[in-house]
Amino acid sequence: MNIPEVNLPRVVVIGGGFAGLQIVRRLRKHPYQVVLIDKHNYHTFQPLLYQVATSGLEPDSIGYPIRKIFEGHRNFLFRLAEVASIDPEIKVIDTSIGILRYDYLVVATGSDTNFFGNKGLEDYAMPMKSIPEALNIRSLLLQNFEEALLTSNLKEREALMNVVIVGAGPTGVELSGAISELRKHILPHDYPDLDVRRMSVHLIEAGPRVLPAMSEEASENALQALKRLDVEVWLNTMVQDYDGRLVMTKDGRAFHTRTLIWAAGVKGVSPDGIPAESLVRGGRIEVNRYSEVRGLHDVYAVGDIAMMSTEAYPHGHPMVASVAIQQARHLAKNLIAKGKDREMEPFVYDNPGAMATIGRNKAVVDLHRFKFKGAFAWLVWMLVHVVQLIGFRNKLLVMINWTWNYVRYARDARLIIRPYHRSADANDTPRPS
Amino acid sequence: MNIPEVNLPRVVVIGGGFAGLQIVRRLRKHPYQVVLIDKHNYHTFQPLLYQVATSGLEPDSIGYPIRKIFEGHRNFLFRLAEVASIDPEIKVIDTSIGILRYDYLVVATGSDTNFFGNKGLEDYAMPMKSIPEALNIRSLLLQNFEEALLTSNLKEREALMNVVIVGAGPTGVELSGAISELRKHILPHDYPDLDVRRMSVHLIEAGPRVLPAMSEEASENALQALKRLDVEVWLNTMVQDYDGRLVMTKDGRAFHTRTLIWAAGVKGVSPDGIPAESLVRGGRIEVNRYSEVRGLHDVYAVGDIAMMSTEAYPHGHPMVASVAIQQARHLAKNLIAKGKDREMEPFVYDNPGAMATIGRNKAVVDLHRFKFKGAFAWLVWMLVHVVQLIGFRNKLLVMINWTWNYVRYARDARLIIRPYHRSADANDTPRPS
Secondary structure, three states: OOOOOOOOOEEEEEOOOHHHHHHHHHHOOOOOEEEEEEOOOEEEOHHHHHHHHOOOOOHHHOEEEHHHHOOOOOOEEEEEOOEEEEEOOOOEEEEOOEEEEOOEEEEOOOEEEOOOOOHHHHHHOEOOOOHHHHHHHHHHHHHHHHHHOOOOOHHHHHHHHOEEEEOOOHHHHHHHHHHHHHHHHHHHHHOOOOOHHHOOEEEEOOOOOOOOOOOHHHHHHHHHHHHHOOEEEEOOOOEEEEOOOEEEEOOOOEEEOOEEEEOOOEEEOOOEOOOHHHEEHHHEEEEOOOOEEOOOOOEEEOHHHEEEOOOOOOOOOOOOHHHHHHHHHHHHHHHHHHHOOOOOOOOOOOOOOEEEEEEOOEEEEEOOOOEEEOHHHHHHHHHHHHHHOOOHHHHHHHHHHHHHHHHHOOOOOOOOOOOOOOHHHOOOOOOOO | OOOOOOOOOEEEEEOOOHHHHHHHHHHOOOOOEEEEEEOOOEEEOHHHHHHHHOOOOOHHHOEEEHHHHOOOOOOEEEEEOOEEEEEOOOOEEEEOOEEEEOOEEEEOOOEEEOOOOOHHHHHHOEOOOOHHHHHHHHHHHHHHHHHHOOOOOHHHHHHHHOEEEEOOOHHHHHHHHHHHHHHHHHHHHHOOOOOHHHOOEEEEOOOOOOOOOOOHHHHHHHHHHHHHOOEEEEOOOOEEEEOOOEEEEOOOOEEEOOEEEEOOOEEEOOOEOOOHHHEOHHHOEEEOOOOEEOOOOOEEEOHHHEEEOOOOOOOOOOOOHHHHHHHHHHHHHHHHHHHOOOOOOOOOOOOOOEEEEEEOOEEEEEOOOOEEEOHHHHHHHHHHHHHHOOOHHHHHHHHHHHHHHHHHOOOOOOOOOOOOOOHHHOOOOOOOO
């Protein structure tokens, strides 16, 4: 690789998510050379992926070119690459574009969908952790509706219209709400010759309540809001298998659907070379309160991939953006301190609360002191998300789209740009493309 | 197929481009059942594809859902399908979703890229006639720059940065200008460690001038504007072959480039079943001045696919949007007249003029009486294009993007959402993805 040689210690950051960007930003103007590696050339604003999947936003307004974010940063390099492995002994990483040495390595690779080894789910369930995956869902939903028009088999037609979402965290709840709004406001106009009332939206959750990480009050309010949108919520229900047409649950229920969206689990994805004893449940990397990877020197992990246990969070911190950002900011401070031979400080998470939207005028917000819901919560949700988006143009585009969608009950990004073909469907009859 | 039976004569329109949409729109509220068939579920505003290819606009702002355009139209059906063949004897068409009968058939299938049978071009040159193809170009340009960073071979680095565009019609001219602006305003900031001055943009044209369909004055002005943008224009030059790395011309020149964009030829693409004697040069279908396909009854062709010769246009009309729209409008009128047993009228093309933009503040416009260029021409170009876009939201998004790009010298859609892999490159070293 063609990295200019400078005499600064080199910090290599793997992953341009919330944590990775934060580290790079905070190390600016400090005596480090920073190299950021990502497999995409853009940062993905993951909290709004579900709106891309449901035709409410175009993909380009939630992606932002990484090179543009750090335009003009000195001693900074971005490399579009995938990291295969690390060798902490000799302090190098092996990537798809060659070997790179580091002085300090920050693993901020985040998390990916976890199908828990279930082959049926891997083959047929739709994950939603990246923009291409969200676009696949957008295409599949629309393709299935086009196909539903063509069949005279009522069971098959319903399977094409039905959607099953598994996992009632914020992603699952927001998706169910958005798909339910598609059913209410868009699909009856697009498909007047289909009886859209026969379409069901099911939300399946293994635990006893939706939004399990929020307050019981928020869970209850979200559940009521989902019910008002005619989302069928199945609590204490675990999915056992899916063959592309039928979802089977452990308690013997069956749901006919050609669209199963899996938001029920994530796992850490770390490069080879992290010692097995430093990996814990869910593929996360165990770190101490300085984000140092257990058993390694000068290797750190922050964000979803890192499992840092504290008194308040004995099983690790929640895998959310605010933890990632705070850990990254804290690590940057510690690295700067280290460079000046000052003591590093242990991390303390300042929980800003949690929120989720269910749909038009419907959201729940848990703050330290206040819990609220409804239209005001929904405005707060929108404001917080717009503020966090990177770049004025993206903020503007998202706000215009939201205003348009709100005023006109519109979802105008319902385009099948790249038709989705399940590789496991190769033997099926070809779809229109 | 599940088409409701009604007792109206059925007009089947193949293709949702400018001509196809116009026919459907004009037949509204007239006693016809109209079925529109397209392989995409959206209309593509082709004149702005080059801005998608060059990261200036997001794809969703130049695509518009067809079902939404005709929301609330009665006696209208849209079907997402590809048409394989027609059988004019028994008045049916065979599609990817089944057999469909028609009373009147309108072929509005437009045109596709013509590589004139050259295998090297088919394998390695980039066409740009659809949104996925424009996105492929966007990805390839960006991937090549990422790759250019990694090589220490100067020749190879230049080949990765260089772009060759073949064909100096409006598409080729607009693309060269836009890529040249990327080189000037974006790439030096994104890639400070690359010497972007070594990047060349070549525009190759077989004829003696750029914009051959416009006035000599416009050609000359466009040529000067291209030169000011440091586009190297090669007139009277024909491309002979391309192997993915080296472009060879008939007069023995060679250009090293990994990106060849082919805007040098189109051909009509018509379903099987059109009699061979009705097909003319470039795969177009010969029609009379009533748009009736030669030798067939009740089969019409309009737009790019149709070759209608008149006194003013003995070799057929130009393959441009205004011809497509006027022919479609005229055919709709004739079909309505036919339904009332009135005489059909022969088509007369009212040429509104032509225009092309080269870049920031640079355009050329030829009207009946006036020819002009520069900043005013550029404003006219933008206005005309925004007005023609379908839907208020798309107009608004495009205007905001243009304002942003103008004020900030920005191109913020430079995202590699789906990396482009040339199928012919399968044996090459894998690119970062």
